[in-house]
Every structure is written in C-alpha cells, then in structure tokens.
Amino acid sequence: MKFVWSVVSISALLLLSFISQSTADAAAKVDESVATNFELMTSDGQSFTLHDYAGKPVILHFWATWCPYCKKLQPGLEKLRLNYQHTDLQMIGISFSEDAGANPGQSLLDRGIKMTTLVLGDEVAKLYGITGTPTTVFIDRSGHIAWMTNTSDPDDPNLDKAIQFLLK
Template identity: 50%
Template sequence: MHHIFKTMLIVLVSLFMTASFTVNASETAKPWQLKTQNGEVISLEQYANKPVILHFWATWCPYCKKLQPTLVALQKKYEAQGVELISISFNEDEGALPQDEIHRRGYSFLTAVTGEEVAQLYGVRGTPTTFFINRKNEIIWKTSSSDKADPRFDLALQEIIKK
C-alpha cells in the first residue's frame, strides 16, 4: 500500500510540474542588446527561433556559481536541439571581469556585462535568476532556484525544445 501511494504521489507531482510550464508561456521575452567584456555586441535577436536559457548572475554570487554547472550540463544535453545558454552579468563589483570568471570556472558560454537595465526590464530582483525561452520567444519558466537537483530545470528544457 505504501509503495502505491508513493508511486501515485510521484506521478501527481510530475504532472503538476509539467503543467506549470505551459501556464507561463504567454509572456514574450523582451528584446535586448548588450556588450560582452571584450566589446562584442550580443542581443536576444541573434538567438531567434532557438530555445534559450537566459541566466542573470554576478561574479560574487555563490548561488550562481553553484547553479552554473547544472545549466552548462543541460545546454550540452540538449545541444542537438539547438539550446543556447547566454548569461547577463549585473550588479558587479568594480573591476569585475565576468567572462574571465566564466573561463576560470571552466565554461565557455557567452556573458554580457553591465546588464542592470535588462535585469530591470525582465523584473530580475536578485541572482541567480534564469529564464527558459522557447523558439517562439515565449518565457516558459523564470526561476531564482540554485538547487541543482530541482527536476524543473530538465522539465523546462523539455518544454522549450518542443515548441
């Protein structure tokens, strides 16, 4: 009896979490354009028709550092489906070099700098904040979680690649 209850609970939680992503799909990701640490201009428009993980972070944020390996692993897992990982650094300490920090951590994803205005545009209140955007430029999920074991990260990726 206990085993049946446990199985039913897992199924119900999974169904609830899957349904929660489609509810948020009405908000469109707002366009932005920023520069990287090296002065290269990047914009959301460059990633049109691609599923995107948009990660707001800061070099001093321990929760961002904890989450980034998960985001990189998810991007690699769904790379064949065109998933892109872009980050926007904001609220940095003076002299911070976000792209250098990303490389020091062993990652190669692109990060825009001085993203305070874009963070405000997206309603970001703290770090980390991550958006999962589908091919139609719809925000499927916004989260401030840094819990690497949160199954919603993978579920959100499954949602953004199918639309």
C-alpha cells in the same frame, strides 16, 4: 419548470461570460510574457541582440561574480548546456549588479563554464523584472517567457524539464 429553465439559462450565460473573460485575461497574460529584445556586449566585446536568436529556445541566466548561489548553480547549467549542445538551445549568462573591477567572462571560464557571457546587464535585468541572483529565464521558440526560476540547485530536475519543454 419555466423558472428552472430560466435559472439554468442565466447560469449558462454567466458561465460563458466568465470563461470568455478568463480567456481574454489569459491572452493578455500571454502577450505580457513576450521576451523583450535587448542589446548587450559579450565579455569579449561582441554585440549580442536577443532578436538574433528568434525562433530558437533561449535560456537567460542572470548572475553576478560575487553571488555564492550562482557559483553553486552554474555547474548544473553547464552540464545541461553540454547535454543539449546538439540542439539549437542557446544558454546566455547575463552579469549584473557587479562589483567594480569584476571580470564576469573570466570568472565563468575559471569555473569551467563556457556559456556566452553578457556584461553590464543591469538595465536588461530591470527590463525583465529581475531583482536577485541567480534568476534563470526560459524563452520558448515563439519568443515567450515559459518559466523563470531562482533555484540555486544544480541538480533541480525542473531545469531539464523546462529545457525539454523549450525544445518541443
């Protein structure tokens, strides 16, 4: 009986040790998911800093004017932006990896997309580990990255679900 009790005690200690380590690992991952501040210019020449939106849910849509998948996704993002315009949700387009002479702000306006557009976002894309377009990053009110997606489906229900999560 003492042997069984010892095995149970050792097993419990090992399990607690594993749970503690898993919790520490999860905490480290949460810290790594903090959205890094950056500063860029809008397409109309205004300064934009992510920290100015602290406490608000933010969606960063990384895209390029030449990207056919971005063109497909953007009407869905615009629809969501309009659906949630009564909230404090911020939807920001960040143009990167552009061809010479591209005019991202005008390209979006020509498509009927009115989200704030930031230009020359190559360094910010690197900062966030973005390698392809489109990539959409969802940042919660505490400044943590809640979700990232490469979907180009404008009707992807997960986009709306992610926004609802951010707005809690």
